[in-house]
Amino acid sequence: EAQVTQNPRYLITVTGKKLTVTCSQNMNHEYMSWYRQDPGLGLRQIYYSMNVEVTDKGDVPEGYKVSRKEKRNFPLILESPSPNQTSLYFCASSLEGQGTNIQYFGAGTRLSVL
Amino acid sequence: AQKVTQAQTEISVVEKEDVTLDCVYETRDTTYYLFWYKQPPSGELVFLIRRNSFDEQNEISGRYSWNFQKSTSSFNFTITASQVVDSAVYFCALSEKATGNQFYFGTGTSLTVIP
Numbered sequence: 001e002a003q004v005t006q007n008p009r010y011l012i013t014v015t016g017k018k019l020t021v022t023c024s025q026n027m028n029h030e031y032m033s034w035y036r037q038d039p040g041l042g043l044r045q046i047y048y049s050m051n052v053e054v055t056d057k058g059d060v061p062e063g064y065k066v067s068r069k070e071k072r073n074f075p076l077i078l079e080s081p082s083p084n085q086t087s088l089y090f091c092a093s094s095l096e097g098q099g100t101n102i103q104y105f106g107a108g109t110r111l112s113v114l
Numbered sequence: 115a116q117k118v119t120q121a122q123t124e125i126s127v128v129e130k131e132d133v134t135l136d137c138v139y140e141t142r143d144t145t146y147y148l149f150w151y152k153q154p155p156s157g158e159l160v161f162l163i164r165r166n167s168f169d170e171q172n173e174i175s176g177r178y179s180w181n182f183q184k185s186t187s188s189f190n191f192t193i194t195a196s197q198v199v200d201s202a203v204y205f206c207a208l209s210e211k212a213t214g215n216q217f218y219f220g221t222g223t224s225l226t227v228i229p
Binding site (some may be wrong): 031041043048057059092101104106108 | 159161207218
């Protein structure tokens with residue numbers, strides 16, 4: 001089954017404790033992206049990647065890191081999480097290396113930083 | 115400045131009523147793409163439609179229709195004869211060819227269909 005898989009689905013952590021949210025897609029998509037969803041703000045793009053070893057900042061990259069060492073994986077790293085990073089996170093992928101294509105989303109990761 | 119504006123935060127309608135969700139976008143690019151996504155209460159994001167800037171034809175898919183008007187920079191979404199299953203948050207989004215890879219979502223419209 002074609003899908004975008006995020007793990008974990010739920011995570012509670014404390015301020016300053018490094019964490020990684022994994023994202024994997026099995027559709028051989030070139031483009032991958034991370035978003036955060038907050039009430040009243042919609043979805044905002046954090047980082048995106050057009051292909052392996054190519055990543056770019058979105059609208060809200062501060063406090064996040066990403067890497068794209070393999071085509072299928074695009075982990076989101078919070079080196080020192082803070083309470084304002086409490087949010088619902090979505091990973092997405094699309095076929096070609098552009099954001100102009102249809103994006104397929106993972107089920108989301110709900111993160112709470114205490 | 116917000117590139118995609120969904121001014122309606124919440125809408126409630128009674129089942130079988132028609133409802134239109136507004137989306138206004140802002141871009142200087144001549145080539146761009148507009149999208150609608152649905153987020154039901156279960157939380158996943160479901161793609162509904164993509165439209166490119168050169169195709170202003172309205173589209174109908176079952177009870178759903180989309181009205182794209184470049185003159186007013188709008189891409190409105192109408193649900194005809196709404197059903198309870200249409201209750202969800204609906205997001206409009208924009209991607210510009212010039213910047214190519216960045217994606218802009220609106221803040222969403224929460225639709226509640228009352229039985």
